[in-house]
Amino acid sequence: MNGFLFVVRKEVLHLRRDATSLVIALLLPLFQLLVFGFAIDFDVRHIGAVVVDQDRSRESRAYIASLRNTQYLDPDTEVATAEEAAKLIQNGRARVAVVIPPNFGREVAAGRSPQVGVLLDGSDSTVSTRATLAFSAPPQAAVGGRPQARVQVLFNPTGRSQTSIIPGLIGVVIQIVVVSLTSSSIVREKELGTLEQLMVSPIGRLGLMLGKLAPYAVLAMFEFGAVLGGAFFLFDVRVVGSLPGLIVLAIPFVFASLALGLLISTVAKTQAQALQLTLLTMLPSILMSGFVFPQETMPGMLYIASQAIPLTHFLQILRGIIVRGSMVVELLPSTLALTAIAVVLVTIATTRFRKSVE
Structure with a gap:
């Protein structure tokens, strides 16, 4: 038992002399807990999106606002053509592109469901999967005139x-x-x-x-x-x-x-x-x-x-x-x-x- 106490005292003295290792050992778990707790989040929101509004009507602006209100997408950028939008996705400056057709407002006003083009970046399957939730119809909106999303995955289309x-x-x-x-x-x-x-x-x-x-x-x-x-x-x-x-x-x-x-x-x-x-x-x-x-x-x-x-x-x-x-x-x-x-x-x-x- 005396030998055991001697070894314990020796190791305690060693830890006191190696203060740097002791501080790292004590702070490392706390640091990792803080970082991991904030960094690990499967609920992906505020995905960067680009909009091609070919209709520029009140209905199209309302639709863009509804996408923003889902908090899944941040449609802050607008370009003129779908080709420009696809280029931004390829460059990594956007993850999603929404292409609103020219007759969008008339289709909605007539009670029909216009098709909206959606381009997704499939290089990050987690983001592309969560982005599709922004285009899901809420229960109260499941009536005529609800836009239908036509999704196209530009890269890794099979989701491999x-x-x-x-x-x-x-x-x-x-x-x-x-x-x-x-x-x-x-x-x-x-x-x-x-x-x-x-x-x-x-x-x-x-x-x-x-x-x-x-x-x-x-x-x-x-x-x-x-x-x-x-x-x-x-x-x-x-x-x-x-x-x-x-x-x-x-x-x-x-x-x-x-x-x-x-x-x-x-x-x-x-x-x-x-x-x-x-x-x-x-x-x-x-x-x-x-x-x-x-x-x-x-x-x-x-x-x-x-x-x-x-x-x-x-x-x-x-x-x-x-x-x-x-x-x-x-x-x-x-x-x-x-x-x-x-x-x-x-x-x-x-x-x-x-x-x-x-």
């Missing part, structure tokens, strides 16, 4: 789950592996004592950071190609858009993920702390990026915070090129965001790093 999930899963797998590899790089140098050799070298901090990133970047790109090949041969998920363009746009995401891992490595004092911090960033990235739950369901502050996550923007690129066949230039905002995140993270990691052994 692999086509919707695999592109996002590619980004998740790459980020998990890359961040895990680099998060312990500086810490490992400290624990092995090899950081002292770098201390006496003429290498600058930025050169050291970039030198740490380069080998892992090459490895990550090879891994990205392997995962793309696996998605094609194992799950028949084909790249509809430009494959070379997808590979090029993956480069800023890889560097952003590497920089995130390197930043963790400059903060952590041990490899155990690096692993804890990696877990602290991984789960919010998966839940807040739009991979599992649409970002439309998130509160305003969480939505803003999600824009700082590299996976958020890479998911737009993956789904845009693989599923929707978007052009590379149309994904420029996501690419610029990834580049900015990578630059900021590398700058912070370089600033934090000190060529000294603590």
